[in-house]
Amino acid sequence: MANLNLTAPTKDVRNKRVAIALLLVVAGMVGMAYAAVPLYQIFCQVTGYGGTTKRTDDNAVSIIDREMAVRFTASVDASLALDVKPAKMSIDKIGSKVKIVYTATNLSDKPLATTAAFNVAPAIAGSYFNKIECFCFTEQVLAPGEVKEMPVVYYLDPELDLDKELDTIKQVTLFYAFYAS
Incomplete structure (x- = not known):
């Protein structure tokens, strides 16, 4: 055994x-x-949850007569020596492909790496805001004193016009928060 x-x-x-x-x-x-x-x-x-924009590789299917103003804003983490100038407000027909430019300046004497988080207000409009090109998709590195143009190409989906909650909305705000990366 x-x-x-x-x-x-x-x-x-x-x-x-x-x-x-x-x-x-x-x-x-x-x-x-x-x-x-x-x-x-x-x-x-x-x-598009919580006002987050959608990323797309294509333009809208159609352009409609309704116009929408898009306001651009930015905030910079206090620890960054970075100055960011948002683009001026844009008023375009919904579905139009639009290119705007943010301008960032490195105010320090050292290279600076930054990333931007974004959001849309009102939040319900975020699912209709489609970005084709955006500096926020990649880290941005600025040399000391460098001024850099950072483009955003977007369109508002014409389906926005069918959303009854957005009938009275005349303006959407695209907001970027810059932080060290």
């Missing part, structure tokens, strides 16, 4: 297993914390 060792693991072995399991849980939680922001941003860009 073979000698089978059916005894329970020792207390030290059980403690090591619990410690390893807890370390794996903590590592998983840290990983999810880092993944949450990019995953949420992707979700918002796809759905």
